[in-house]
Amino acid sequence: MSTLDAVLSRIDQDFDQSIERLFALLRIASVSTDPAFKDQCRAAAEHVAADLRSIGFEAGLRPTEGHPVVVGKAKGGAGPRVLFYGHYDVQPVDPLSLWKTPPFEPRIETLPDGRKIIVARGACDDKGQAMTFIEACRAYKAVTGKLPLSITTMIEGEEECGSEHLFKFVRDNAEEFKLDLALVCDTAMWNQDTPAVTTSLRGLVYEEVKVTCADRDLHSGLFGGAAQNPLRLMAKILGALWDDNGRVTIPGFYDGVKELPSDIKADLKALNLTEQQFLGQVGLKHSAGEKGRLVLEQTTTRPTAEINGIIGGYTGEGAKTVIPGEAIAKVSFRLVGAQDPVKVCDAFRAFVRERMPADCKVEFANFGLAPPLQLSFDNPALTKARTVLAEEWGHKAVAVGAGGSIPIVADFKQVLGMDSLLVGFALDDDRVHSPNEKFDLKCFHKGIRSWARILDALAQ
């Protein structure tokens, strides 16, 4: 029997205890955003640190200006030194009345389709997911007496409130955490049977645009027809951000955007997700995105522009014939590939400025400037992970992009110079952030086995 087989066997035998250990962590109400739960956040951190020590990590709490970070370090076999990232904090539980049972009293339930699930706040996000990795380490330690690789853990306590203090912590301790590869377990599977590796995260540029025309609000009866109207300018300028094919019209916007390798695109196409399926869940049918693109490309591997908000003029009941003096819009861009957020921001500002009449004023404020992340499709860790995930789940592991950003992962690349391998076992119906959050027992079990396989493969 190979070491891996022994480890997998151990995982299966020990699974009831794995559930008990997860339950113990789930019972701690570590809601990070609410100061009332500060002690419980610390208790969760202590709990995780103690658990890591029990399997051979040198582990302890590292202070930040917010909740502490659990850092554990263990030497292991040759191969890449990995940094495992997860978080012990959870979302608030409101509205509590919608929970069928108390959110911090984990329980196992059987769904009508026969699936067994763990129900609790954090069951999936991220206690359950983080524990898939720790349980895999535990099994390795039990079977071989050591870990397959040198592993550092960084289990933070503020992910659900923006990781505010983690950025500084990473920068301040960059030398300590500059390892070979980050492993992150906070993403989703494609579906119940199909594992996924998240190979790209879109970046973000978020701008506030304030247009000022007249120095006061005007009466449209007196000035209408002559005075410039900032809402008209806003509509004209922002309406010109897209062409009729849904492409963004800002010059140079697509610089650095590459086509997917044909095999990766073929995999996405084979998933057969239609616009109707994807948009039907929110009451829409037709994509507004770039024509001729898969909906999965539009939402994950292609850049976008969105107007997130506009306000100006009279917005109350009925009529007021005002020409407002100013109007404000929030405009954001999701970036991919090698798009440069600073260049995109500058190009957007130039696009607006060029279209402003000489006697009107535009001011910009930036509220976000994150680069996109792209794991190279020929990264050996990715290739290994996809191979062993397929062995575990019986289906090819897809390489997907995530539409949103995970800012700390960007810092792993920018500050620590490390790629991240994002493998997660969440499902779309896990009700993450919502009442009655759950994690499938199968996902927990096979998630542990998956990490065992990935660690084994990376160690080869």
Added chain:
Amino acid sequence: MSTLDAVLSRIDQDFDQSIERLFALLRIASVSTDPAFKDQCRAAAEHVAADLRSIGFEAGLRPTEGHPVVVGKAKGGAGPRVLFYGHYDVQPVDPLSLWKTPPFEPRIETLPDGRKIIVARGACDDKGQAMTFIEACRAYKAVTGKLPLSITTMIEGEEECGSEHLFKFVRDNAEEFKLDLALVCDTAMWNQDTPAVTTSLRGLVYEEVKVTCADRDLHSGLFGGAAQNPLRLMAKILGALWDDNGRVTIPGFYDGVKELPSDIKADLKALNLTEQQFLGQVGLKHSAGEKGRLVLEQTTTRPTAEINGIIGGYTGEGAKTVIPGEAIAKVSFRLVGAQDPVKVCDAFRAFVRERMPADCKVEFANFGLAPPLQLSFDNPALTKARTVLAEEWGHKAVAVGAGGSIPIVADFKQVLGMDSLLVGFALDDDRVHSPNEKFDLKCFHKGIRSWARILDALAQ
């Protein structure tokens, strides 16, 4: 000495008493919009009715569901039977702290440039203006023992709060008020020396547009690039309402819009009002209106489209990467000539609907549908009025358009079938609706003389 000369002479001799009579009316705080002033509104109406009786009118208060209408009737010489419209109510005085003296204690002040002015709420709008007409009648009565024409007065008490009940009053009593010509004294001169007749009032279409895309707010990280965004639709559609020359692009929008007669346009051009002069007062320099048009055309005799308000998505501090489910805009159109408000409204709705994706929804609500008014430039009353105004003021009287609407004047045309001759003596610096409202003594005096001349001319 002609009758007119005798009447004008009488006006000059009696002017100090004219001022006293206006002051008596100004002392009554007839703020129509505030229920606390209900009794004073009634007192003002009684005051005006008694004054009309003192010069031979059969006059009394006619009830409405709001403040009463003062209706006076007097038989006079042959010629057109005229309806004189004015209002005895005034705007609120807030902010009271900005008044140099109490608003209902009228006083005469001398400006640094030597002009003498009457300062009080209502000094111009509309007590002072209405009294120019009544004082002209008084002088006629004193000199000749009767009025030069048969005159009906309609002095209402709700103009400053939308004339809400006057519309029904006019419709309910249409037969009584169907006369030959309406005279209105509630508009402005071109400048201190140049009288004006307002020959057109722009109509109005006011629409609220609600665009709904997804059935909820979406996260732009998950749905951005595929889900339609109602703010993007709004910007794209409303931004297309104007072409690069400032013309409205709705098909058929300009149906019924005629060019000004060349002599009228030449008069406007001779006034030499530049974009810089007109827009400089509100901090702008360049007109956003139709290229190649005088700013006076743009603001009075050409139709317009304006976005009066937009709201949608996130409008608070900082960033929220939301794709909103819905957005709302207020859009209005000023109409001229023979534009049909119903057709314009329908054409606008069709313009929006044609541009809506099949899976998104648009709803409209109408908050205004008033036709434009245009006095024919060859109307004999207009010709006579312009002639005698020039005699009184020593400058050609310009025929100007008003950018805004006076809805009751539209009803005089539509319900009563009567044209209106709008002659007023307000100046741009009268601070109408603002603290320290004033009326130039010269405007009051020559205004009375002007009405005497107009009545005389109409009687010929």
